Amino acid sequence: MAEKTINPVLKQILELGPTVAFFVLYTRIKDDVFTFGGTEYTGFIVATIAFVPVLLIAMAILWALTGQLSRIQVFTAFMVIFFGALTAWFNDERFFKMKTSIVNGLFAVILGAGLLRGKSLLKWIMGDMLPMQDEGWMILTKRLAIGFAALAIINEVVWRTMSTDAWVKIETFGFPLALFLYLWVQIITLQKYVIEPDKAPEDNA
Known part of the structure; x- marks a missing residue:
């Protein structure tokens, strides 16, 4: 599928936005403790868990607008999902x-x-x-x-x-x-x- 042309500013927002969103969320909740299912999670882990769907949504929008994703983007997303899941599962x-x-x-x-x-x-x-x-x-x-x-x-x-x-x-x-x-x-x-x-x-x- 040929890559479609989109606004370069929008492309940068979609590529860098999830990481910046993770940083902003972490700075706001880093000192908080959240309890889910009887287990306590630090602000860092909650920000990490939230980062995964934000990244996937941004990539989905980028793919819909451009028609393609680079191999590096796909690989990085897989690693974020994998290690984000390990972080949540082991609470570490x-x-x-x-x-x-x-x-x-x-x-x-x-x-x-x-x-x-x-x-x-x-x-x-x-x-x-x-x-x-x-x-x-x-x-x-x-x-x-x-x-x-x-x-x-x-x-x-x-x-x-x-x-x-x-x-x-x-x-x-x-x-x-x-x-x-x-x-x-x-x-x-x-x-x-x-x-x-x-x-x-x-x-x-």
Whole structure:
């Protein structure tokens, strides 16, 4: 199904809104304790449980408006549901905090496995969005594998040594910003590998 064009601001709201909603809800109820079925749940766990349907609704709207979802979005949503369920079932916030480490770790392993086979799985995921020579894809894949591994390690250090408040702030703002800047720097430094469609006719002349 071809991707439909939607307002870029609306797209950003649908992609980032659930995470921001989780942060806002957590800050409002973090000191509260809720009782369901005779079991007490902290504000963090209640915010985590609420985050799951909000994310699914936002993804459903995004799919309805654009006609598609990226493989990364689908995988991330699955992991959020899975670890959100574990967090609620065991009433243990550590499961949701570990999610970030496991997701980034899996990304690093998957990309690394492709590199060992001489392939860029990143090209398979993002090739339509960023036309680039194979050599550039291999370099970018290697660097992102390292970046995801670093984020996984950092998350482990943060949630194990810092407060829940600190983790929520870093998870909501720090990690996404760090990944965005890291990816932006890589794309800038790999500009010589980017294929410019407008120049293709001249090259074939």
